[in-house]
Amino acid sequence: MEKSAKVFVAGHRGMVGSAIMRKLTENNFLNVITRTSEQLDLRNQQEVDTFFKAENPDYVFLAAAKVGGILANNVYRAEFLYDNLLIESNIIHAAYKYKTKKLLFLGSSCIYPKMAPQPLKEEYLLTGLLEPTNEPYAIAKITGIKLCEAYRDQYGCNFISAMPTNLYGQGDNYHPENSHVIPGLIRRFHDAKMNRNDHVAIWGSGSPLREFLYVDDLANACLFLMEKYNEKLFINIGTGIDITIKDLAELIKEVVGFEGSIVFDASKPDGTPRKLMDVSKLAAMGWQYSIFLKEGLTKTYEFFKDEISK
């Protein structure tokens, strides 16, 4: 990517998009264009076409999506499928039509079958049934991957896809109903500390294993792939290390400084038992994460406190 190239970050106010923005600024990319969802509804094909025709971006980071935790994914099933299909179809088609040099589509680890062998290798895509609670979102993300592949096959577009593991960090969403596991736990432990509660109740058994990547590491990987990766097959982004929800909760409890106990509510769903990315492909290209979990959680808790004090 040339420093003067026109770069469009779709979803620049989101957690991932804003981390990509920070990384682009840090690397002196001066010609970055953005639109909020109020300025440009990416579900609207005509608006997206008009925008691409006028702006003609050279590079596109597709980090706009309707995103949420287990509950939101399960309740708003139609919206998660419809919005995400429209956003990715409109952008990918316009990028082809207006000759974008390269596009990076961001998916998620939920694209893999629920019972796929671990760690998850890229070739396990479409080898089994998905986790039902987030199936609509996963189907939309799989479609995004297939769109990138199909536009490469039919039109020779250099569209690549990357599948990040669970992310956390600056700009996360702390909404009590539709947040992901780390921001949800940070809020609950913080509130319990402030209210001097004697325990925090956590959904599920605590046994599922999950992998987490600090969002600035993800942004770093996105720029790396935009510079160096030109293959049809999508690529995983993660740390390659997982932790039980129970151990994660203990770590967050320590970072937040909550002194009560943790109670697991096993009557609530656990979701997929284990989700660990095989990151050997990315590692073979020379990329590795740099922010360890405890360091990342400590930074995240500081961002959370700043956020709630506003």
Ligand SMILES: NC(=O)c1ccc[n+]([C@@H]2O[C@H](COP(=O)([O-])OP(=O)(O)OC[C@H]3O[C@@H](n4cnc5c(N)ncnc54)[C@H](OP(=O)(O)O)[C@@H]3O)[C@@H](O)[C@H]2O)c1
């Ligand atoms: N967060 C994670 O743990 C995680 C993990 C793996 C993969 N990912 C992937 O990373 C990508 C971004 O996730 P995120 O966590 O950054 O999500 P986020 O914080 O919710 O941000 C999503 C962004 O998408 C934009 N957007 C949504 N609907 C739009 C629409 N109709 N028109 C225009 N813009 C729209 C929003 O724009 P406005 O702010 O302007 O409304 C927002 O900035 C997604 O593809 C997701 O699958 C995320």
